[in-house]
Structures are given as C-alpha cells and as structure tokens.
Amino acid sequence: MLIWLHEYFDCYLNNISYIPYRAILSLLTAFFTNLYIAPYFINFFKNRQKYQIIRQEGPKKHHLKSTTPTMGGVLIVFSITFSTILYSDLSNNYIWYVLSILIGYGLIGFLDDYKKLKYANTIGLTLKWKYFLLSLFAAILIIIIFIDSNHIFFAQFTIPFYKINYKFDYLYLFLSYFVIVGTSNAVNLTDGLDGLAIMPIIFVTCGFTLISFFSNNINCTDFLNVYYIKNSGELVVLCTAIIGSGLGFLWFNSYPAKIFMGDVGSLSLGGALGTIAILLHQEILLIVIGGVFVFETISVILQVISFKIRKKRVFKMAPIHHHYEIQGILEPIIIVRFWIISLMLLLIGIISLRVC
Numbered sequence: 622m623l624i625w626l627h628e629y630f631d632c633y634l635n636n637i638s639y640i641p642y643r644a645i646l647s648l649l650t651a652f653f654t655n656l657y658i659a660p661y662f663i664n665f666f667k668n669r670q671k672y673q674i675i676r677q678e679g680p681k682k683h684h685l686k687s688t689t690p691t692m693g694g695v696l697i698v699f700s701i702t703f704s705t706i707l708y709s710d711l712s713n714n715y716i717w718y719v720l721s722i723l724i725g726y727g728l729i730g731f732l733d734d735y736k737k738l739k740y741a742n743t744i745g746l747t748l749k750w751k752y753f754l755l756s757l758f759a760a761i762l763i764i765i766i767f768i769d770s771n772h773i774f775f776a777q778f779t780i781p782f783y784k785i786n787y788k789f790d791y792l793y794l795f796l797s798y799f800v801i802v803g804t805s806n807a808v809n810l811t812d813g814l815d816g817l818a819i820m821p822i823i824f825v826t827c828g829f830t831l832i833s834f835f836s837n838n839i840n841c842t843d844f845l846n847v848y849y850i851k852n853s854g855e856l857v858v859l860c861t862a863i864i865g866s867g868l869g870f871l872w873f874n875s876y877p878a879k880i881f882m883g884d885v886g887s888l889s890l891g892g893a894l895g896t897i898a899i900l901l902h903q904e905i906l907l908i909v910i911g912g913v914f915v916f917e918t919i920s921v922i923l924q925v926i927s928f929k930i931r932k933k934r935v936f937k938m939a940p941i942h943h944h945y946e947i948q949g950i951l952e953p954i955i956i957v958r959f960w961i962i963s964l965m966l967l968l969i970g971i972i973s974l975r976v977c
Contacts, residue, residue, distance in 0.1 A: 655869025694886020
C-alpha cells in the first residue's frame, strides 16, 4: 500500500520503492503488532476461561498446560496480512496467492479450534471435513495459478544442485496440491511443544526470503541454481512479515508458553510455506530445509503403519517429539535441539544452491 504513496510523494518516500527497505519495515511491523496485541488476546481468553484442550492420550505433563490459551494463530495471520498489505505492491499476484491460502487455511483452523473450545474436546472438525476444505482451497488456488501463468509456470521444477525443466503440466497440479496440503498438515503435527514449530517455520521462511530476492535478479540467477521469476521479489516483503510475526509470537510461545498457535496458526503457516515453495519452484528444497516437519510426519506414518500391520509401535508415542518426552528428556531440551537441527537443515539447503 505504501508503495502506491511513493508515486505521489516521491521526494519524501523514495526509499519505499526498495524491497530491502520495505522488507525490514514489514518484519518490524509484524513483530511489534504481535507484541502489542498478544497480551490483550491472552487476557481475553483467560477471562473467558477458554484454554487449550489437552489430549487424554498425550504425555501426562501436558495436562499442566490445560490453562494455556490457544488460537494464537489469529495474531499471526492478522499481523502477516497487515504488514504485507501495508508494505507490498498489491498489484503483484504472488502476494495474493500466498495471502489467500494463509487466510483460507486460517479460517479452516479457526473453525477447528472453535469447535474444540465450544465442545471441550479434541475432535474439532472431522478428518473428512478438514481434508475436504484444505483440498478445496488448495485445488482452487493451484488452478488459478495454472491459468494465470498460461500453463507455462508449471513446466519448471528445481532439484538442488541441478536445474531441470520437466514438461508435465497436469501431473504437477497434483504435486502442487500435495505440497500445500502436506506442508500444512506437517506443520500441524509438529506444533506439539512450546515454540517447537514456530522456529523451524522462521528458518524455512528465511531460506525462501533469500531465494525470492535472488530469483528476482536475472544476474543472480546466473550464479545460483534458481530460476529467474519476474516480480518474485515482492515475496521478500511477505516472507519477512512471516519472520517478524513468528518472532513476535515466539515471545509469548517460548517455554513455558503463555499461548499456543492452535490449528489456525499451524495450518495457515504450513499452507503459506507450501505455496511459496511452489511459486519459487523450490518444492524439493522445502523438503530439505523443512526436514523437521518431514521427520515429524514420517514418524506418525511409520507409527500408524507399524501398529496396523505388526500391532507394535515403532515409537513410544508419535509424533516423534512425544517419544523423546516419554523417554524423560526435558521439553526445553527437545525444543532447542529441534531448533538446532532446523538451522543445520537451512544451511544445508542454502549450500545446495549451486554456485557456478
């Protein structure tokens, strides 16, 4: 929005046209927005005694968190949307692609969290309805992107260390669907400990921030294994809004958490990361730098398959962070170690971009 003002007040707002300048402002605005609003949000839920519903089959220590408010993802979605609209070029379609899935998945998560609070159970939306709604939003967005790009966009597919063009337009529609819905659910599974999910989200977004910036410069793409994507630089402003919002939320979500993000936060952020990965043609890189989410998801899949086939569990409890909890490892130690792993995966992902 402010970039439009630049056209009328050029001499006063000259720096606004520069992406790095707007990106930093976006990060700071999202951060301080969360910092300012969160205490009111927390008190609002506490006054109405609306707290996180704890699974009975979960670790016993988690019952101590039964007086912690949830649905903090509302703050995240709001601050990201506010900062992005304030500082980005709203004529850029990439911005609206990501915001639409962020808000759409946020609404699905909100409905899920609301039903849990209303009926005081952990059921929320039924599995069929949740996946139907997630699939519907993802399918509509992918078709819109496919049509807007004149079917050319989905001909590009990047593998770390290599640059490959595959002509499989319609197959890639299904792959894109699984990236968005899969990432959303992977983040949702990871969000089980205080601050466990939000920091890997920040690290993954940092990686996409760099790639968005380089992809917008045709000279940089000559040196790095990234595609030149015209106007992708505006995604930098949105990515930094996610980073700032994540840091602001972590201020209250770090151990011991004063608020949880709930499904409204995990589904929306996961969907946004998946969408950004598709727009940048970095689906494989998302698997690398988002390895923590992948490990958590695989642990659940292995647990379910093993129990159905062998009637035995691979882990003491899935997702895998609960396995370590039951082994007696303190929650803060598990959280920080997962953060360290996430940072290492980010570095591995960055060096996988081939330098010529």
